[in-house]
Amino acid sequence: MGRAGTGTRGAAVAVAVAGPLLLLLLLLAGAPPAAAGDAKKSDVRLVSEQFSQSPQKLSFYSWYGSARLFHFRVPPDAVLLRWLLQVSRGGGPACTDVEVTVYFRYGAPPVINPLDTGFPANTSVQPSFLIKMLQSNASVNVSHPAPGDWFVAAHLPPSSQKIEVKGFVPTCAYIFQPDMLVLRAVEVFILEPDVPLPQTLLSHPSYLKIFIPENTRELRLELRGCATNGSLGCPVRLTVGSATLPRNFQKVLTCVSPSWACHLLLPSPPWDRWLQVTARSLAGPHVSVAFRAVAALTACRPWTPNSQHLLPSGTNQSYNASAGLLPPSPGSRGPGRRSRLGSGPFCLMSYPVLREDMDVVSVRFRPVDRVSMLVQSAVPSVLRLHLNTGMDSGGSLTVSLQANQTAVTNNTLVVVCVNAASPFLSFNTSLNCTTAFFQGYPLSLSASSRQADLVIPYPETDNWYLSLQLVCPESPEECEQTSVLVETTLYLVPCLNxxxxxxxxxxxxxxxxxxxxxxxxxxxxxxxxxxxxxAQTVAQQRVATLLLTLSNLMFLAPIAVSVHRLLLVEASVYAYTMFFSTFYHACDQPGEAVLCILSYDTLQYCDFLGSGVSIWVTILCMARLKAALKHVLFLLGTLVFAMSLQLDRRGAWNMMGPCLFAFVVMVTMWVYRCGHRRQCYPTSWQRWGFFLLPGISMAAVAVAIYTSMMTSDNYYYTHSIWHMLLAGSAAFLLPPREEHTEPWACSQKLTCRYQICKSHREELYAVT
CATH class of the missing domain: 2.10.25 (Laminin)
Structure with a gap:
């Protein structure tokens, strides 16, 4: 079943469980039709569209990259959005059902925190809307969704700390695929400003939309002349705006009595876009409701500070650094006065912003031709940040503000609001940074705190606005002649710091x-x-590094035994393994105790190759093959290991397969010798009791630790023990030297530096 997570404050969101075919039938049969006009006329037509993406394999959550992200685009004029969520399981009967968590967000990828970890200082995070799927199918409905980018993210429960070896545990695959079904209105009524639009409602809603131009300060929606079946009455409900997740700021206006004006006032509506309005009758069926919808826009003109003072001047010229930043003089049409065109008063000081793209998801914003912006008490100062390219929502928006040290007094306060879609302009009436359809992020600068920082992870795809205004809560008169220079540092970065x-x-x-x-x-x-x-301390990191590196010195024992018994090829392999395992683990460490002599990938490959070949040569050496055949198998095994590790470095059977083949060869040779000699091989009980059994026991414990006991917390200790057990078992399992071979045979040298080598076949000595 599906279980809803964080609520959406009234958003029209529903979660259900059904099969895909049933969901499609429900969408087509139970969709809310839109109608306007006479009941005898046909309803407003709706068209359905379906969008699908390729499925992805889910992973157990450990960091954000573990979640699988899906990106959809909802077309305009959508009246219903339905996601069909399907999870399929593969891997055999040993795999069981697991809980799948699915997140939804409008405008940017969802900010999730399944591990309940901390966020950086000054980071603003909103709760996510999520559902938890306990079955294979579920659906999520959103009425009147906002057009644009929608994101879906899914993951399995948090991963366990146990380190599992690939091939020793069953591999379970959970495939997730979301499909998006949209019902879109083909016929939508256009509501023009100050032009009444007659509407008649029966049992179906009517869909309207109005375009909000830039620099709109206020929107007023009003219903006039309401009549129900010819008599006075206004049982109409208006839903203004589109639904978004995780937060929904749709405005609902319910009109019942005709004795009072039915209107809705929206401050700072979203600029430069269409605003959806849905009118629905509250009367019973077959009851006609007629009205006229009227929309009025209050506009204001932005005032751009003069930047001529910043142009290069001659050596004999001088100017006031803030002269060009000051508003017009009282005799001119300055802020708060009517403009010459009569289109509205100046309501804000707009500072042009330069967008500088530096890299992928990396942008710098700065005011054009200036470092600081002037903040006054008359009107807000506004910066617009263009984050609407569709590729800017995958990073973090960082805002850093710093006020002049001498300009901010104890009685003054610089209030800052960061909003999307439209700026906050009502500082004189409220300081909550709330616009018509967005809850902004408040900041403040004062004499005690002259710096403010804000981090917004994954900002929504939109135009963002930074609004600043000077406020004097105790003595408003003091702010009239005061201005503050605020330095802004605005970046979009992939990752914070x-x-x-x-x-x-x-x-x-x-x-x-x-x-x-x-x-x-x-x-x-x-x-x-x-x-x-x-987190680990620096001392713990150093101890872990020393354990993982110095434990490889245990390979000195099999190297010494091999040289002593004239097994020079085996000694070379052990030396190779010791060297690369030491420096691989020195490079693999996090934090400060890190040393990489080669690239990480090269060191890892050489370490894995050396470990596999060491086991291979040890087992073949125990088989006591002829020298020529043994060296041929050494070479062939090394080539097979090199190929298999290139195919899949983490696959256990890529290493275990050749080792099992070597084990079969060894057992075959031992059985042959037992039958040929009519006695058990090896023949000495001392060999079994003091060498073979301890070596086999150490190898068995090492394999058990490697396959079933390692976790993320004890990795430094268990893997170090694995190093020592593997090297120790090789030292015990190496066969004794031939009876006619003297120890350190090739290390005997004459004073004239000639070497005596012995030919066992001809029993002759030669000087070379």
């Missing part, structure tokens, strides 16, 4: 959409790897 010293900023991709996330290490967690609740 590049994820810090204990994280890596990774660029993720879903088709052509790019977004960034932080992959943390050394126990650090959080959105930007700033949560140190489970």
């Amino acid at each position: 590049d994820c810090g010293p204990y994280g890596q900023c990774l660029l993720l991709r879903r088709h052509s959409y790019l977004y960034a996330g932080c992959s943390c290490k050394a126990g650090w967690r959080g959105w930007s790897c700033t949560d140190n609740s489970t």
Whole structure:
């Protein structure tokens, strides 16, 4: 079944469970039709559209890259949006059903926190809208969705700390696919400003829309001349705006009595877009409701400060650095006065902003030809940030403000609001930063706190506005002659502070959409790897590095035994493994204790190759093959390991397969010798009791630790034990030297530096 998560404050969102075919039938049969005009005429036509994306395999959650992201675009004039969510399971009967968490958000990828970790300071995070799927199918309905980008993210429960070896545990695949069905109104009535639009409602709603131009300060919607079956009455409900997730700011106006004016006032509606309005009758069926809808827009003109003072001047010229920033003189048409065109008073000071694209999801915003912006008490100062390219929602918007140290007094306060779609302009009546359909982010600068910072992860795709105004709560008269210069630092960055010293900023991709996330290490967690609740100290990091590197010195034992018994090829392999395993783990460490002599991928490949070949040569050496055959198998096995590790470096059977083949060869040779000699091989009980059994026991414990006991917390200890057990077992399992071979045979040298080598076949000595 599907279970809804964080609510949406009245948003028309429903969650249901059904099969895909049933959901499609419900969408087509139960969709709310839109109608206007006479009942005998046909209703407003609706068309259905379906959008689908390729399925993705879900992963257990460990960081944001574990979630699978889907990007949809909802067309304009949509009246109903339905997501069909399907999860299929594969991998055999050992795989069970797991809970799938699905997030939805409008305008940007959802900001999720399944691990309940901390966010960086000054980061503003809104709750996510989510559902938890316990069955294979579910659906989510959204009435009157906002047009534009919608994102769906899904993941499995948080991953366990156990390190599982691929091939030893069943691999379960959970495939997730969302489909989007949209009902869109083909015929929508256009509501023009100050032009009454007659409407007649029966049992079906009427869909209207009005275009909100830029620099609109206020929108007033009013119903006039309401009549129900010819008599006075206005049982009409108006729903203004589109539904968004996770927060919904649709406005609802219910009109019942005709004795009072039925109107809705919206301050700072979203600029430069169509605004949807739905009128629905509250009367019973077959009751006609007629009215006239009227929309009135209050416009204001932005005033752009003069920048001529910033142009280069001669050596004998001088100017006031803030002269061009001041508003017009009282005798001119300045802020708060009527403009010459009569289109409305100046309501804001608009500062042009230069957008500088520096890299992928990396943008710098700065006011044109200036560093600071002037803030006064008469009207707000506004900066517009263009984040509407469709590729800007995958990073973090950082806002840093700093006021002049001498301009801000104890009685003055610079109030700042960061809003999307339209700026907040009502500082004189409220300081809550709320516009018609958006709850802004408030900041403030004062004498005690002259700097303010804000971080917005994954900002919505839209135009963002930074509004600042000077406020004097105790003595408003003091602000009339006061102005403050505020320096702004505005960036869109992939990751905040590049994820810090204990994280890596990774660029993720879903088709052509790019977004960034932080992959943390050394126990650090959080959105930007700033949560140190489970972090390792520097001392712990150094101890872990020493354990994983110095434990490889145990390979000195099999190297010495091999040289002593004239097994020079085996000694070379063990030395190779010891070297690359040491430096691979020195490079693999997080935090400060890191040393990489080669690239990480090269060191990892050489370490895995050396480990596999060491096991291969040890087992074949125990088989006591002829020298020529043994060296041929050494070479062939090394080539097979090199190929298999290139195909799948983490596959357990890529390493275990050749080792099992070597084990079969060894057992075959031992059985042959047992039958040929009519006695057990090896023949000495001392060999079994003091060498073979301890070596086999150490190898068995090492395999058990490697396959079933390692976790993220104990990795440094268990993997170090694995190193020592593997090297120790090789030292015990190596066969003894031949009876006619003297120890250190090739190390005997004459004083004249000639070497005596012995030919066992001819029993001759030669000087070379």
